[in-house]
Amino acid sequence: MFPPVAEAFELWGQRGRAYFEVVGESFYEKQIKALFKDTKLRADGGTELAIVVELRPDPLNRYDPHAVGVWGTTGQLGSLSRDEAKKYQPVLLQLVKAGYTPVVGARAYGSEYEDYDGRKKFRGGVWLDLAEPHMLFPLNAPPRDGAHQVLPLGAAIQVTGEDKHLDALIPHLRPEGEGWVHATLHPITEQTARSTKDLVEVRIDGHRVGQLTPKMSGDLLPAITHLAASGTTAATRAVVKGNRLKAEVVLYVQRAHELPASWLDARPAAVAVAAPPRAHVPVPPRPTGLRFVVPPEWPQPPAGWEPQTGWQTDPAWPAAPAGWQYWQLTWSQAE
Structure with missing residues (x-):
């Protein structure tokens, strides 16, 4: 159903403040706790971590066909609420079908406390820096006339x-x-x-x-x-x-x-010479510019990976591995 290899697309509209609450964390306490394996948990006030997560639309979910899962480096961390998932899944699903993995900044919270028997317990949660669905991507392509x-x-x-x-x-x-x-x-x-x-x-x-x-x-x-x-x-x-x-x-x-x-010190982006590929993305039929970032589990490009025709280097990531961070010029096609 989806492309076997997807490039991470950093969703737009992030403000540096993660206030969008993830639900269902109680089912994924093990995965959330694993995020803090190298961090000492505080009992008073808890501990916070800045992380990057993937948003995975799950239309085949047996319990909710509109489901959107929230995934980190340790596995699934929760989901969007039913009401929010209905709004976000159509946009995210189009991006995934086009070969992109939606990623967004997040804040993970964890604390340890003792229950009435004196046993240590973990409590955790995740909040996303997520804009409204219509503010997740640009409506036009990056500049195409010169660097x-x-x-x-x-x-x-x-x-x-x-x-x-x-x-x-x-x-x-x-x-x-x-x-x-x-x-x-x-x-x-x-x-x-x-x-x-x-x-x-x-x-x-x-x-x-x-x-x-x-x-x-x-x-x-x-x-x-x-x-x-x-x-x-x-x-x-x-x-x-x-x-x-x-x-x-x-x-x-x-x-x-x-x-x-x-x-x-960053290098300017050069204009792609080849014609950009066509892709179905949820925007009006006008050029669309996308920026890709390395997912947490991909510290280096997969073996044999090559940028597609029409891609150009992204100057915002000068420290990234050569040939990894890219701008892509794509054209949407109205359904």
């Missing part, structure tokens, strides 16, 4: 002037009112009556959708010009919100002074 480098995820920056570019934003609007996209940043000079201003123009799929204020432009321009010196375009994650009457764009990106040295 690009993605600025690390950071705090929100509001774009201005979107009202003048609704025609470019309408294709990216969703019924839910918001959606992730890849955007690019470009230095421009604005001429006024008395002076000039160096600003940042924001584009989606090559179309202008607005610009940043002078202050916000100043926070990003050093990074943009640093990349431009080597012929590289600065890219970022953004959210498009609104409807056909009014829409806005919000960037989620680190300012220049916040950038780590590892990002500054």
Whole structure:
């Protein structure tokens, strides 16, 4: 039913806070406890670990055909609740059928206590850093015109002037009112009556959708010009919100002074020359960009593994094994 080998896809929308509760942990206490095998458990307040987990849709589950299991390096850790699984399984199932393993950051909790007989007992739980189903993937592909480098995820920056570019934003609007996209940043000079201003123009799929204020432009321009010196375009994650009457764009990106040295040393992503493969993914029939990460149980690529035609290296993981982290350009096909 599913591809025999799937590449891990890090779900979008994570905020660094794991508050989405996993259910059924009492059936998997052994697996949760095994996560803490190298960690001393505290009785007072418990112990927490930051982990990465897989979300596995299970339509053949005998008890719940909408089931979604939560799996870690030690086995299954729990499931999504019945109500939540109904919302998430269609999206996750499409990704799995297309050959991707959905992974997400999580927080595991464990503590030991003594019962009334003086015996030690374990209590554990898992919470996910999981966005709403429609915010798990981008609506368009990464930049395809020349080399690009993605600025690390950071705090929100509001774009201005979107009202003048609704025609470019309408294709990216969703019924839910918001959606992730890849955007690019470009230095421009604005001429006024008395002076000039160096600003940042924001584009989606090559179309202008607005610009940043002078202050916000100043926070990003050093990074943009640093990349431009080597012929590289600065890219970022953004959210498009609104409807056909009014829409806005919000960037989620680190300012220049916040950038780590590892990002500054990363290689830009080259444009794939070959035509990208087609895949059925749960988005409108527009290009879709996916980022893959190494699952916990795969410290190295499997023997004989080779990237598919149309993939390009992901600059966000400079320390990864050569030829392992990739961006893939895929096109969705409406069912």
